[in-house]
Amino acid sequence: MFEQLLNWYTRERRDLPWRRGVDAYGVLVSEIMLQQTRVEVVIPYYQRFMQRFPRVEQLAEASLDEVYEYWAGLGYYRRARNLQAAAQAVVALGGFPTTLEGLRDLPGVGEYTAAAVFSIAFGKPAVALDGNAIRVLSRFFALTGTLTAPRRRDLIARVLPLIPEQQAGDFTQALMELGARLCVPRGARCLVCPLASGCQALAGGLVDSVPAPAPRARREKVDLLALRIRRGDQVLLERREDDPFLAGQWVTPWFADGEGVLDRYVSEFPGTPVRVGQVSHGVTFRDLRIEVWDWETSALDCGPERRWAGPGARLPRLASLVLGL
DNA sequence: CATGCGTGGGA
DNA sequence: TTCCCAAGCAT
Incomplete structure (x- = not known):
């Protein structure tokens, strides 16, 4: 069902530093940096960071102050602290955890990042639901209404068996790349979308209304x-x-x-x-x-x-x- | 489950 | 100028 997606990804994927055959450590660093942060912003930070801390042991041994130096400007500095703690945990374990749960236990690694590392670094099937994947899949399956926790679990269970063998990592990245470049929040480019033929939101004219916009906390200015x-x-x-x-x-x-x-x-x-x-x-x-x-x-x-x-x-x-x- | 956490770019 | 928000996580 998602073969078209993989073909598109193979053809159109961007050449990013962390897509050049990096190991699990490199994947982890990129995923942490990419949390709530745009690809273009991350690229130079990733390159400098990996030049200074090429291997997990070096990050684990570094001083936290120096880690912060290389993170300065990226924001969400708790990520830097957690990333180093994760590196130390990996070293203590004698290597990266090879299960989803093991990855999930690393500091700073949640459901999304665990699934991303699991699939991208190890090639094992997992559904990494970031903002992009949620948007793409919500539209593809025309999931209206709020995507609550139980519905997220259902979605993962629904997609998991559809992941092509031997291409789990590409599948994860293809979903996100599609969401970032074609299946964007507003003005989705359905005419050139590789999933258009099977997209239920497109068929039902729901592309602009799915997924339901998150109820945003209303904030107003006060003048005092x-x-x-x-x-x-x-x-x-x-x-x-x-x-x-x-x-x-x-x-x-x-x-x-x-x-x-x-x-x-x-x-x-x-x-x-x-x-x-x-x-x-x-x-x-x-x-x-x-x-x-x-x-x-x-x-x-x-x-x-x-x-x-x-x-x-x-x-x-x-x-x-x-x-x- | 709602909230706070940083920053920079685009509408 | 102002607002939104982008490959989430921890609490």
Whole structure:
């Protein structure tokens, strides 16, 4: 059923560094780096990383600081720590686990990555469900509605027996490559898709509505915020955009007990049409904790799900700026 | 099961 | 400018 897919993949596959006959270690490194990260971004990082740590033993023996150096800029730094821990586990085991469960037990390796390594590195059949594969398969089988955990298991069981013998690795990568290049979220190129003839979503006109978009947590901006930096329970600095006199300045707080500061503030300014919200975002640098507080303005009709969604993603950069790190 | 974790590119 | 989100995982 998926022969056309494999033919397409053989013909169209991109020449990527981790597709040049690398071992299980190379596959693992690439898969970890590729988690939530685009191929084009990963390529140079992968090459530098593999040049410095060509073998699993070298990664296992390296200092964590150096591993971080080579990871710097990639984001999701927990991956770097877990990857080295996984390398150490592999060395301790005397080699890579050869079962799906064994791979799954490595730190940083979840259902997807275990299946990917299992199939790509060892050529054994496994269904690696990443975002691409889920989209491709959901459309192919016209799976409407939310893909819950049990439905995912059903999907895996359904696809597993369809994996061509001796081509498990290619199958895994072909599914993802198709999702990345043709069966894209919007504007799928069905006219040139190798799976078009068997695609149930295409037949039913469901390509644009399947898979169901994940219910995204609704986030709204609020126009009042405070930023607080503390070490343990001690509040070091605070910045309050709502304060008529201190707006935009970094100040030491009135109350250094670390508790009740914002409640006390509101009681100091009883006319202020705000009520205290809660910490909406936080980041930790060594022993320093930076918190973003938000308010819910009483003037606006906002439900309890309302969340601050300002520059939260940029908080680490802001923090390093403020702290001189 | 919902949430947080980084970054850069495109709509 | 703003928002979305891309080869997920751990908690």
